[in-house]
Amino acid sequence: YQRRVRGVLESGLNECSKKQSYGKRVREVEGGAFSPLVMNTGGDIANEFQKVLRTLSTRISKRTEEPYSEVMAHLRTRLRFCLLRSCLIALRGNRRKIAITGLAHTELVI
Numbered sequence: 001y002q003r004r005v006r007g008v009l010e011s012g013l014n015e016c017s018k019k020q021s022y023g024k025r026v027r028e029v030e031g032g033a034f035s036p037l038v039m040n041t042g043g044d045i046a047n048e049f050q051k052v053l054r055t056l057s058t059r060i061s062k063r064t065e066e067p068y069s070e071v072m073a074h075l076r077t078r079l080r081f082c083l084l085r086s087c088l089i090a091l092r093g094n095r096r097k098i099a100i101t102g103l104a105h106t107e108l109v110i
Contacts, residue, residue: 015038
């Protein structure tokens with residue numbers, strides 16, 4: 001329980017710092033709202049991210065007429081696998097070959 005509470009508090013701190021650093025720019029430059037999607041490596045989701053997931057799940061379930069619980073479970077599962085994939089890539093590197101073509105003929109316009 002203590003570890004879970006500490007993780008939620010830490011993600012809340014990350015959420016606040018991201019909101020402060022990017023929120024003003026997004027409001028002024030892009031004229032939109034900013035909701036940081038903060039998730040730790042254990043799969044815990046911050047409060048703002050939970051709100052976004054609920055809204056997204058509600059809209060998808062209404063559109064597709066699938067149960068809300070199934071849509072939410074699917075989204076959480078997909079997010080956790082994306083998190084797992086990014087952690088693995090960070091630890092061992094990407095195994096896909098990156099094709100770099102046409103760089104010799106590319107001109108930079110400054």
